Amino acid sequence: MLVSLLGVFSAFAQDCDASLSGKVIDFHDGAPLKDATITFDNRMIVTDSNGNYTITGLCQISYAFTISHPDCNSQVVTIDVAKISTKDFYLEHHYTDLDQVNVESVSQKKTTNSQTEDKLSRKQLDQYSSLSIGDALKEISGVNSLTSGNTIVKPVIQGLHSSRIIIINNGVRQEDQEWGEEHAPNLDINAFNELKVIKGAGALQYGGNAIGGVIIAQNRLTSLQDTIFGNTQLALSSNGRGGGVNTALNLGFKKGWGAKFQGTVKHFGDSEAPDYILSNTGHREQSFSTGFGFNNFVYGFEGYYSFYNAKQGILRSSHIGNVGDLVRAINNDTPLVINDFTYDINAPKQETQHHLLKLKGYNRLKNLGRLNLQYSFQFNNRKEFDIRRGDDRDKASLDLELLTHTLESNFLFDSNDNFKKNLGFQLSYQVNTPDPETGVRRLIPDYKKTSAGVFAITEFNINEQLTADAGIRYDFVNINAKKFYKKDFWTDRGYNQEFETLIIADEGDQWLTNPNFDYNSISASAGINYSYSNQNSLLFNISYANRAPNAVELFSDGLHHSAAIIELGDLRFEQEKSLKFSLSNNTPNLFNLGSLTISPYVSFIDNFILLEPTGVDFTIRGSFPVWEYKQTEVLLYGIDIDYDLNITKHLKFNTAFSYIYGQDTNLERPLINMPAPNFRSQIVYEKEKWNMKLVNTSTFKQTRYPNNNFETDFIENGMEKTELVDISTPPEGYSIFDLTGSYQFSLWGQNDFNVGASITNLFDTSYRDYLNRQRFYADNIGRNFTFNINFKF
Amino acid sequence: MKTMINKLAFIFSIAFIFVSCGDDDENPIVINEEETITTVKLTVTESGTTNSQVYDWTTDSKDDITLASNTSYNIKIQFLDESDPSNVEDITEEVILEKDEHFVFYQTTVNGLTFTSASDDTVDSGNISINISTDWSSTGAATGVIRAFLIHEPTTKTGNDRDDFGGETDIEVDFNVSVVDPV
Structure with missing residues (x-):
């Protein structure tokens, strides 16, 4: 902010005929990004179909450029135009991979390509804050619960449960004596933003023995x-x-x-x-x-x-x-x-x-x-x-x-x-x-x-x-x-x-x-x-x-x-x-x-x-x-x-x-x-x-x-x-x-x-x-x- | 940055190797369960005499009881842990100590054989005899079983049938009984 303000003030005082050119590139595959925008000082430049851009009329000072693309995370880069005249910008295309952004949102991405999956968002989980994960998962078709009374609740995926299900607790395979029919998963429903159920053994990154399926919290x-x-x-x-x-x-x-x-x-x-x-x-x-x-x-x-x-x-x-x-x-x-x-x-x-x-x-x-x-x-x-x-x-x-x-x-x-x-x-x-x-x-x-x-x-x-x-x-x-x-x-x-x-x-x-x-x-x-x-x-x-x-x-x-x-x-x-x-x-x-x-x-x-x-x-x-x-x-x-x-x-x-x-x-x-x-x-x-x-x-x-x-x-x-x-x-x-x-x-x-x-x-x-x-x-x-x-x- | 990731990787693997090698190959210690009751012992004494006969029920051997017809007996029950023969424990003491939570009950299929609690029986805080010591009387010759129960935390201690008492069954054993006419 400060830098760009500086840019505005300086613009009046100096000769402004410098230029900056280069490409906007997708970081992870090196592909040029078309229609990316570079904004600064109320100006906006759009990249062409090859990801190229050229900015002219720049003064010999530092500018803060905001580089954006609809599919990407915006990036702010400060460049001293007096020293640099060509620059390639790399943007991160895979926004959802960053495990971040708005905590309230639910990622639309599936974990597997071809397995039947279902998920519950934080909003849905809120209703179950005083209950358990097993209670919440009953919202999903094909998921039932094996209970011992009303507080010990184990999820059952398409008829299978206990050792036949893997529970991923925040990226870690939960190990909590899950073999027992009266052993409920030892995790708090409020610790998670999202629960996902994969109804099958196909998510091999989590384990090879999930005959019943995988629950991802x-x-x-x-x-x-x-x-x-x-x-x-x-x-x-x-x-x-x-x-x-x-x-x-x-x-x-x-x-x-x-x-x-x-x-x-x-x-x-x-x-x-x-x-x-x-x-x-x-x-x-x-x-x-x-x-x-x-x-x-x-x-x-x-x-x-x-x-x-x-x-x-x-x-x-x-x-x-x-x-x-x-x-x-x-x-x-x-x-x-x-x-x-x-x-x-x-x-x-x-x-x-x-x-x-x-x-x-x-x-x-x-x-x-x-x-x-x-x-x-x-x-x-x-x-x-x-x-x-x-x-x-x-x-x-x-x-x-x-x-x-x-x-x-x-x-x-x-x-x-x-x-x-x-x-x-x-x-x-x-x-x-x-x-x-x-x-x-x-x-x-x-x-x-x-x-x-x-x-x-x-x-x-x-x-x-x-x-x-x-x-x-x-x-x-x-x-x-x-x-x-x-x-x-x-x-x-x-x-x-x-x-x-x-x-x-x-x-x-x-x-x-x-x-x-x-x-x-x-x-x-x-x-x-x-x-x-x-x-x-x-x-x-x-x-x-x-x-x-x-x-x-x-x-x-x-x-x-x-x-x-x-x-x-x-x-x-x-x-x-x-x-x-x-x-x-x-x-x-x-x-x-x-x-x-x-x-x-x-x-x-x-x-x-x-x-x-x-x-x-x-x-x-x-x-x-x-x-x-x-x-x-x-x-x-x-x-x-x-x-x-x-x-x-x-x-x-x-x-x-x-x-x-x-x-x-x-x-x-x-x-x-x-x-x-x-x-x-x-x-x-x-x-x-x-x-x-x-x-x-x-x-x-x-x-x-x-x-x-x-x-x-x-x-x-x-x-x-x-x-x-x-x-x-x-x-x-x-x-x-x-x-x-x-x-x-x-x-x-x-x-x-x-x-x-x-x-x-x-x-x-x-x-x-x-x-x-x-x-x-x-x-x-x-x-x-x-x-x-x-x-x- | 790569070096940082490499460093992290290094730290993780050291931690992993460290914990993996923290093996101690000592054998776990054996558990000999102490609260198990292995033996139910009935001491049957003909009333007014000192003629006693002892009958044991264990998983491996069950003694058969012989009684005379038209005779009165006192039966005292004992619960023993004989899993360590060199250190036999009398669990009856614990039962008596926790008399409010325990109740002994008998059922029999022997025709004419009946029992009541004896005058020297253990009495709980509600003034109810818990049948550690019982008086029996036989009538004519017959055969059948005496089924002895030790009930833990019965819902009530009054009733005529096992079903009346609720609670958990700690002991349920059968003794074969013959009531014979004296020769």
Whole structure:
């Protein structure tokens, strides 16, 4: 500014016949930029079709030139015309690659070329600030949730979950004991600007084992403008009688520096079903994240740290001792333990902590592409508390520490827009340490896991309409465990024949063994993205992925209390191999009657690992069904349909439907826990200042399920009787409504104050959900009034 | 700038190598679960006598009980942890210490066999006997089972059926019983 003012003043005083000429060039591919503008002192010069420019009538002084192009980031360059008469300007074409700009905006770019993807923006996530990522993702068709009560929510992508899904937490693959069905992802929804779901294994840069898909949670630093902004959000809910506060502050500087701070606190007591209190379902969460970084055209770096700390009560009545207790729970319409409302959280409960530290840098090489390098460190601690006796009363029954280091790098060759390549590797080292202080035999053993992966992905434009992609990845995984086996179990499983050499020590009635297994795999993906008549698009993808068995599948050998079953793993397991074909057709304008997306898919999974009942074991606590992990062949197919219609300018309707068919083709029976067909529909009325939304979620009864029922005996009136334990039949379908509204005020700034209210489960409907692990014990939560304010500054 | 990136790369890889090599190959320590109950012991004493018979239930061996018809007995139950034979622990002490949270209950399919809590039984703070010590009386000859339960945190301690008490079942074991006419 100062320089150009100087220029104006000087212009009157001097001879002004100097000139400056040169080219404006795209930095990353060296192409000349046509129609770029150079402005200074109220003058504007436009480049010709070869990117050339000439400025005449300049004085012998310094000028500040602003070089701009519609596709590029503007640049200000100061040049002393007395010394320089020719100059080429390089502009950065790939604006979105800078991980910056407006934090509120959502990048339009897809992560993959041919995979079915969906995303949620910050605005959509705002509604879920006091809930979890799993709750928010249900907005996406084909994404369901596997829950344990209302606070432990795991995302399910097209029927698959846990170890079959990769969660990318701000660029880092989340490692938080994700194998457990009652282990929710340890991350705070408020730490992110955007959530993205890739429904398939084709995003090979993240891993070769995402048979179910990838969830990408992103947050971006702001930069390249001098700015300071933030927001504070408060949500108070009637159900659980609690709420959450979240504050975020963003700092940005023109020079490219940026920083961000964000923190969330949540505090809830017992939730309530329509007819009773769900005792011991309180929930606490404190999380914090901070990042800083520097970005410019050529290079950038970023440091990020996040901390998540949560304590979750588990429904008291879901803690059972044996099968008889389970039968009593199933036969009772109401939970067997209902206490007065309290904020206290007692056993059974979970306490989890997750630390994540990331250091990342990139450097862009002229006419070539961009090199990324990233190191991350994660530390996860999970404690699970059961109801215990005596001195052990306050001790955790499970206490796992998981430490993960990852070093990764990739090179994105993007200088040629028609032929992009991405090459990279990931190295990861992980140590799992169960704390022996629990006094309970380790559910999963001490292990060290080393993994290495290399990938190559390419994307090329065949013509204006058709873009193809292909990728390949190689992974190596080594699991080196130290596991205690009861000697009789070791022999029963036949391990004494096959794995005799693994024994390294004799500890009374247990063997200490050292299983050390290597897994090598190749994953591949290929697809096309085809645009046709008037913005319609068609995606087709084939992906092949492998997943090495996880620690539970290999090593489980005992009673799983929350399910009242004995679970047995198998050391002999091989990798799961999945082949998936997916198609997605989007018609944004269907005969002027809205937009329609239809996405069918089919997967063939070999060596699919699942739990199957195989018998009954008599213990001192009574009889328990024994479930063994087995490998089988699986067929999965389904369809996701999204339909959007703008009825008037202000009134919108949309509906999403998903259906999944899962079959064990070896045993010719349905797969367990497949989401039932469901609709999610909403009517939105939106005006400038306010909006209202009515949402309906309708889930059919799942009619396809395996029959795992078994018989148990009991004594009544001095007679021994048998009874069928129905653990298989899914609950009835249900339909619930949510009503949401919000109004925007302008207090100090434009629309800086947003007040909203919502009622979920509007009619206080009692229902149970097939994918809720507590469906045997209690109804889902009832009506919930939430009031929230969001203040931007 | 390239040098800076290279420097960063160098630092990262050093950090990575450093942590990767921080291996200690010590073996984890063995866990012998302490709260496990391995044995349920019934001490059956004919009323008014000192004639006692002890019956054990373990995963590996189950003793059968023989009673005489038309006779009264006292049965005392014990819960033991014998996983370490050199250090047998009597969990019954803990149960008695936490008597408000525990309740012992029996069911039987033996015709005419009934029980009530004994006068020397442990009484909780609500003045309810928790059935550590029970009095039994038999009638005619019959066979069947006695099923013994140890219930943790029952919702109530009054009832006639296992279903009435709620709570979690810590112990559920069957003893075969024969009631025989005295020879």
